[in-house]
Amino acid sequence: xxxxxxxxxxxxxxxxxxxxxxxxxxxxxxxxxxxxxxxxxxxxxxxxxxxxxxxxxxxxxxxxxxxxxxxxxxxxxxxxxxxxxxxxxxxxxxxxxxxxxxxxxxxxxxxxxxxxxxxxxxxxxxxxxxxxxxxxxxxxxxxxxxxxxxxxxxxxxxxxxxxxxxxxxxxxxxxxxxxxxxxxxxxxxxxxxxxxxxxxxxxxxxxxxxxxxxxxxxxxxxxxxxxxxxxxxxxxxxxxxxxxxxxxxxxxxxxxxxxxxxxxxxxxxxxxxxxxxxxxxxxxxxxxxxxxxxxxxxxxxxxxxxxxxxxxxxxxxxxxxxxxxxxxxxxxxxxxxxxxxxxxxxxxxxxxxxxxxxxxxxxxxxxxxxxxxxxxxxxxxxxxxxxxxxxxxxxxxxxxxxxxxxxxxxxxxxxxxxxxxxxxxxxxxxxxxxxxxxxxxxxxxxxxxxxxxxxxxxxxxxxxxxxxxxxxxxxxxxxxxxxxxxxxxxxxxxxxxxxxxxxxxxxxxxxxxxxxxxxxxxxxxxxxxxxxxxxxxxxxxxxxxxxxxxxxxxxxxxxxxxxxxxxxxxxxxxxxxxxxxxxxxxxxxxxxxxxxxxxxxxxxxxxxxxxxxxxxxxxxxxxxxxxxxxxxxxxxxxxxxxxxxxxxxxxxxxxxxxxxxxxxxxxxxxxxxxxxxxxxxxxxxxx
Ligand code: ZN
Numbered sequence: 124x125x126x127x128x129x130x131x132x133x134x135x136x137x138x139x140x141x142x143x144x145x146x147x148x149x150x151x152x153x154x155x156x157x158x159x160x161x162x163x164x165x166x167x168x169x170x171x172x173x174x175x176x177x178x179x180x181x182x183x184x185x186x187x188x189x190x191x192x193x194x195x196x197x198x199x200x201x202x203x204x205x206x207x208x209x210x211x212x213x214x215x216x217x218x219x220x221x222x223x224x225x226x227x228x229x230x231x232x233x234x235x236x237x238x239x240x241x242x243x244x245x246x247x248x249x250x251x252x253x254x255x256x257x258x259x260x261x262x263x264x265x266x267x268x269x270x271x272x273x274x275x276x277x278x279x280x281x282x283x284x285x286x287x288x289x290x291x292x293x294x295x296x297x298x299x300x301x302x303x304x305x306x307x308x309x310x311x312x313x314x315x316x317x318x319x320x321x322x323x324x325x326x327x328x329x330x331x332x333x334x335x336x337x338x339x340x341x342x343x344x345x346x347x348x349x350x351x352x353x354x355x356x357x358x359x360x361x362x363x364x365x366x367x368x369x370x371x372x373x374x375x376x377x378x379x380x381x382x383x384x385x386x387x388x389x390x391x392x393x394x395x396x397x398x399x400x401x402x403x404x405x406x407x408x409x410x411x412x413x414x415x416x417x418x419x420x421x422x423x424x425x426x427x428x429x430x431x432x433x434x435x436x437x438x439x440x441x442x443x444x445x446x447x448x449x450x451x452x453x454x455x456x457x458x459x460x461x462x463x464x465x466x467x468x469x470x471x472x473x474x475x476x477x478x479x480x481x482x483x484x485x486x487x488x489x490x491x492x493x494x495x496x497x498x499x500x501x502x503x504x505x506x507x508x509x510x511x512x513x514x515x516x517x518x519x520x521x522x523x524x525x526x527x528x529x530x531x532x533x534x535x536x537x538x539x540x541x542x543x544x545x546x547x548x549x550x551x552x553x554x555x556x557x558x559x560x561x562x563x564x565x566x567x568x569x570x571x572x573x574x575x576x577x578x579x580x581x582x583x584x585x586x587x588x589x590x591x592x593x594x595x596x597x598x599x600x601x602x603x604x605x606x607x608x609x610x611x612x613x614x615x616x617x618x619x620x621x622x623x624x625x626x627x628x629x630x631x632x633x634x635x636x637x638x639x640x641x642x643x644x645x646x647x648x649x650x651x652x653x654x655x656x657x658x659x660x661x662x663x664x665x666x667x668x669x670x671x672x673x674x675x676x677x678x679x680x681x682x683x684x685x686x687x688x689x690x691x692x693x694x695x696x697x698x699x700x701x702x703x704x705x706x707x708x709x710x711x712x713x714x715x716x717x718x719x720x721x722x723x724x725x726x727x728x729x730x731x732x733x734x735x736x737x738x739x740x741x742x743x744x745x746x747x748x749x750x751x752x753x754x755x756x757x758x759x760x761x762x763x764x765x766x767x768x769x770x771x772x773x774x775x776x777x778x779x780x781x782x783x784x785x786x787x788x789x790x791x792x793x794x795x796x797x798x799x800x801x802x803x804x805x806x807x808x809x810x
């Protein structure tokens with residue numbers, strides 16, 4: 124591992140922040156923290172922390188000694204000075220005299236020491252930073268260090284690899300006791316450059332940002348060098364079926380099995396978004412004959428358990444063409460995982476005070492021999508974080524097993540972290556948006572109603588697949604939404620393209636729960652004169668494409684077994700034909716019927732089917748200036764035409780139609796419905 128410190132880059136950061144009144148030391152603290160955060164072998168997603176001891180003026184103008192320490196859960200790679208809140212150092216140091224300090228009291232105490240009461244919560248390792256004297260301190264969960272310390276003889280291995288440059292602090296959960304222990308060990312070993320925290324990670328320290336950072340790199344490099352010596356081969360392959368089912372066959376089954384009914388009678392499910400990973404290292408790990416041994420010893424550093432739980436779910440290998448047998452065996456494995464989790468909770472909750480509230484028993488990491496690894500989360504980004512951490516654990520376990528026997532923190536120690544009162548408090552506060560954990564696929568999502576629906580569904584927590592014939596349009600909408608969206612170029616009149624799109628969505632999110640079949644276009648012509656070609660083309664897009672999309676959707680929803688909803692964009696033409704609009708209205712009428720047919724045929728699987736009947740929405744669906752022409756024929760502007768055509772005199776916007784789709788997506792007991800969004804058009808009112 125090489126030092127990435129560059130003086131010119133560091134000075135650029137210093138110069139940059141100088142304009143905002145940020146001092147040199149704090150700017151360098153930010154620079155070095157980002158360098159560490161950028162390397163996944165050192166820290167992942169909010170793990171690790173860093174600090175600086177300096178002086179600052181408080182509100183009264185008094186110069187006080189402060190500790191600048193990373194805010195709890197902040198990402199080191201993207202840290203800003205504001206992510207390193209300042210605390211009164213003298214106050215913090217007085218805590219060393221305390222015999223005990225509960226978690227809640229510690230948080231309150233730390234907040235009380237902040238210079239700015241609005242600053243983020245300081246790291247739970249703040250006291251450790253405060254009790255050590257050095258100006259710059261860095262802390263990571265470096266994989267190479269974990270591979271050495273997560274061993275029965277981890278202390279001896281660390282000593283052998285890192286020598287006198289470090290001292291070792293026995294395992295303890297972060298808090299006052301660990302901080303005091305670290306300070307004691309530090310005091311007893313003058314001249315050390317770092318502290319290895321057993322089964323947790325490593326601290327380095329120095330007078331300058333650069334030296335502390337480079338000590339981290341140097342010590343981790345020594346650990347890496349030790350790991351390269353005397354390796355035995357690991358993860359000998361186990362027996363696998365000759366042909367394995369595909370990820371897109373397995374993911375919906377898995378997704379359904381791990382989903383938990385919120386209320387079975389209400390049809391609401393607590394689902395997960397799945398992030399699938401498979402590369403050579405992952406496959407060697409999950410395909411190993413001894414997987415059930417090395418994968419079930421626990422996480423590499425306790426912090427990871429909050430994201431991944433201590434143990435993964437291990438599924439049987441899915442043989443191609445035998446999905447029913449896989450589903451049965453997988454269901455048993457999920458049930459056993461739940462029973463084991465409950466037992467783990469009972470065992471350790473009693474050992475504490477018996478007052479913890481049990482978390483859900485849904486696994487966070489699922490290993491499938493022959494296939495790969497799934498990370499589970501409430502959103503795509505959360506699932507990706509889980510998968511990243513699982514990958515990091517695989518790297519640590521591979522190295523640990525290569526030089527010895529992987530032996531991380533004990534189950535009791537992990538329970539203490541997973542059910543830490545501070546973590547429990549955080550969970551209590553976390554309310555999820557209504558579409559969290561659901562995957563929505565939207566056709567014609569590149570503009571108008573489709574884009575408005577994609578934006579709204581994402582804002583309500585869904586992972587969103589934006590499909591459009593025009594790829595760049597879909598891309599623009601998805602990139603505007605951000606990490607929770609994907610874009611796909613898809614002509615919905617091409618059945619193969621639709622199938623491929625669904626497969627891609629399952630590949631990215633693990634399944635599909637909501638489908639908004641929205642793509643459409645208006646053909647016109649007097650019905651006795653219109654060409655068959657035009658009529659058939661309209662039927663392809665305005666009827667058959669809806670059928671293709673719906674058929675693919677119910678296949679995946681059936682595999683999941685957790686219901687789902689189909690939402691069709693019908694049109695007022697479906698119930699109230701407009702003059703010369705036969706080519707548009709006829710297939711739309713068939714699509715309205717299609718929606719009802721799906722409601723009838725798939726209701727027993729919990730799959731709902733509803734339609735939105737919108738009118739005069741200015742979305743570009745009326746190609747070739749049709750809307751403008753119709754308005755002009757009445758001597759009106761387009762806007763006036765849109766507004767004056769309805770009872771309320773209000774223009775119906777794409778966002779209004781999106782709201783109607785959302786209402787229908789959330790209405791767990793509504794199926795075969797048509798929701799009208801037209802500002803009032805009595806001729807199109809359904810009866
Ligand atoms: Zn840590």
